[in-house]
Amino acid sequence: MSHVFPPRVLPSLPIVDRDDRYSVSRIFCVGRNYAAHAAEMGDVVDREAPWYFMKSAFALADGGQTLPYPPGTENFHYEMELVVVLGDALFQADIAASEAAIYGYACGLDMTRRDRQQDGKDHRRPWDLGKDIEDGAVIAPITQRDALGALDGRRIELTVNGETKQKSTLDHMAWSCAEIISHLSRYYHLAPGDIIMTGTPAGVGPVVAGDIIRGEIDGLEPVTLTIGPPHT
Numbered sequence: 001m002s003h004v005f006p007p008r009v010l011p012s013l014p015i016v017d018r019d020d021r022y023s024v025s026r027i028f029c030v031g032r033n034y035a036a037h038a039a040e041m042g043d044v045v046d047r048e049a050p051w052y053f054m055k056s057a058f059a060l061a062d063g064g065q066t067l068p069y070p071p072g073t074e075n076f077h078y079e080m081e082l083v084v085v086l087g088d089a090l091f092q093a094d095i096a097a098s099e100a101a102i103y104g105y106a107c108g109l110d111m112t113r114r115d116r117q118q119d120g121k122d123h124r125r126p127w128d129l130g131k132d133i134e135d136g137a138v139i140a141p142i143t144q145r146d147a148l149g150a151l152d153g154r155r156i157e158l159t160v161n162g163e164t165k166q167k168s169t170l171d172h173m174a175w176s177c178a179e180i181i182s183h184l185s186r187y188y189h190l191a192p193g194d195i196i197m198t199g200t201p202a203g204v205g206p207v208v209a210g211d212i213i214r215g216e217i218d219g220l221e222p223v224t225l226t227i228g229p230p231h232t
């Protein structure tokens with residue numbers, strides 16, 4: 001098969017203690033998965049079912065970098081999230097099969113143009129400009145599930161320039177990783193390469209050029225990001 005332009009190579013993530021990387025094809029993101037964050041946005045958690053938006057795999061960026069403040073926003077926000085990474089193909093799966101299909105976890109930043117997301121809400125339009133941002137899915141190296149053990153009530157915390165902005169525990173997630181995967185598998189043929197950003201705790205806020213963001217979950221590699229000057 002030949003192509004008129006060279007096919008783009010899929011983005012990928014590093015894995016702790018491995019030389020191989022994890023190729024990413026889809027990034028699912030869960031909306032409103034912590035009640036306190038839903039409340040700060042003027043919403044409530046949907047109890048009937050989780051719901052989603054997408055980021056392109058080409059939004060992916062490794063942590064530990066300085067990345068430019070993106071164009072098209074004056075209110076660029078951090079959202080610290082647990083990222084769950086799939087290791088098996090899955091369709092219409094129950095909770096046990098969904099749990100077993102988890103390859104690993106990572107710390108991730110769902111970077112957001114909050115003003116463009118609000119435009120979408122105000123006009124009942126999609127959130128793509130608010131959420132699907134080049135270099136807007138910043139994710140640390142993956143820790144394999146068996147090396148981590150149970151997530152339970154691990155701490156999730158984000159600091160900006162050393163000051164704590166978000167702090168919660170993973171047992172505050174309205175929907176667990178296995179519940180999210182099981183639900184998503186009713187709509188998609190999930191497979192290795194599918195990753196899920198599982199929503200953010202309360203305390204989201206804006207950043208400016210020069211800010212240093214650090215996100216931590218107990219037992220995982222932290223994610224860091226320095227905001228650079230805008231693209232020129």
Ligand code: MN
Pocket residue numbers: 029030079081110197199200
């Ligand atoms: Mn988010």
